[in-house]
Amino acid sequence: MSRSVERGRRGAPVKLSDVAKRVGVSPITISRALRNPEIVSADLREVILRTVEEMGYIPNLAARALAGRHNGIVGVITPALQQYGFAGLMIGIEDCFRDTEFTVQYASTLHHAEGEAGLLKSFLTQKPAGVIIAGAESYRDLLPLIESATCPIAHITDLSQEPQKLVVGLDHYAAGAEPTRFLLSRGYKRIGFVGRGGDVRSRRRLEGYEAAMRQAGLFQEDLVIGGDAPNRIGLGRELFSRLLQSVPDVDAVFAQSDELAFGVLIECKARGIRVPEDFGICGFNDLEFSTFTEPTLTTVHIPRYEIGYRVADLLLHAVRDETRGKDRVDCGFSIVPRGSTR
Template sequence: MKKAVERGRNGKRGAHVTLSDVAKKVGVSPITISRALRNPQIVSEDLREVILRTVEQMGYIPNLAARALAGRHNGIVGVLTPALHQYGFTGLMVGIEDRFRDTELTVQYSNTLRHAEGEAGLLKSFLTQKPAGVIIAGAESYRDLLPLIERAACPIAHITDLSQEPQTLVVGLDHYTAGAEPTRFLLSRGYNRIAFFGRGADVRSRRRIEGYEAVMRDAGRFDPDLIIGGEAASRTGLGRELFSRLLQRVPDVDAVFAQSDELALGVLIECKERGIRVPEDLGICGFNDLEFSAFIEPSLTTVHIPRYDIGYRVADMLLRAVRDEPADEDKADLGFTIIPRGSTR
């Protein structure tokens, strides 16, 4: 047992290696090691390389709880998201992480899976860890979140539909308009019986449904049977299923506005199976402008959301707040762009 203890203290990688062990090996004080790990730029390049190499060799793991007790925060930014598992979130993640790369902060994610009742509990969990800050990347409801945000000791930034409550450290877009404008685009291309594919599972898609419905009503073409949603293991499979169901109840449908490119791809596959010509007999518009959309045949008309820019901008806002630097802006609308391609006239 004694030999095992000695090996853990002197040679074993991992949890038994302390900051003092690293400092002794390098020949500097523990506070120098601590400062170098938090802010590498404050020590010389040669010393930084020695410290980082020694940390790697010895397997030292910083104690974030101790760091939080000793300083303002633990060096982590918590990101609360409803859809970590979906392709569309990837761009946001890359933007967030690119902005925090080469800073003193690291990122930790928590996925709500769109369960509004769990959002406050997950935010509390982040806040108890004394984070540098939190990004709420798409909350369902701010009713239970606002009291926590108001009492939080750290800055909290938001990716939202711009109709939602937060007014500072906010980046997003108006999803009502993102539902209305593509519908107007399809009408302008000569389509009249335009279906909306999406269940309104979250506040953003519900706002898009409202925009779609308002435009269709103004055009005198609204029909509730044209709004359809459902569940399936595959988003592309769901698109095929929804289109098949839609044809049974609205056989004269001539366009589909799908709330994801995966759903739109399913509609396109089903059209090919049935011999329905796209875009002549049916127009298809997706949402998110995923990479495959430009390369399928016909290529997919879609709505481009600048997800990378949204992620980068919200991370930049939060970083400035963490560092007590003046903000360029409190609220940013990054909008969207309709990308016309081969699936519409």
């Protein structure tokens, strides 16, 4: 490492003019190249990027926001950054923005709906290129902010929710009804619903489950059991144990997540309940481990990567003022029959 680079990294911050002087171009050329790399030649772009890396230059996003329309950041607000299921969405979002001029930043509400508006306000004050709201609980406080925002805002939602533009999601009511009908078609009758209904998507799936069971003349309130803790394997065991106490003849469950379903499967093995002969289990999300349990887990596949990529792509087109196709995209779901159902 040269002494000049070392001083730049350890002493006074490296300025845009320092990089420009080293490369031999104007500061505005450096700024444009960092903001829109495609506007300079490939050779010059390579020199600029290498020099930026060598000198340890960090762009001033606040200055960029003052000088232009936005600071080059896309904010993502989600209630579930800590959950396995969000990883697929995140990879899709990241892949879409990977070779662009935009940087992605995440913020999590941890399922506290009252924090959604505050996080959106925080992002908007920084002049972002755009924002993705991935799974808002309520749009009551968000809609006024969205309507007054100067940047595009895209959404991952249950398709019954309010946003009409830049929306990607699925019908969670159908994603609760169809798996229940699937279990009924396999000969199970006393089908429990395991998992909390704390967010709007979970509640919609519960409504779909209840409708399918009522249509079959088999609904019973005792068959629904939830918990306040996050969806984890241990909670699945606990909830299933409580369900057996209240409904001993339950013969299947539709679980709100694969983690809960795995917990039910473990408790079945501990109690000597045969799966799938005497008891059926259907999970939700189709996480990777569901193909490695014994027996493997029947589950509901959600195209999380596609949802993440599609919502990012909608936002990217909107930020660039480019024409796009549909403003609302239904990515759907599918039932994946495996070893835990007959």
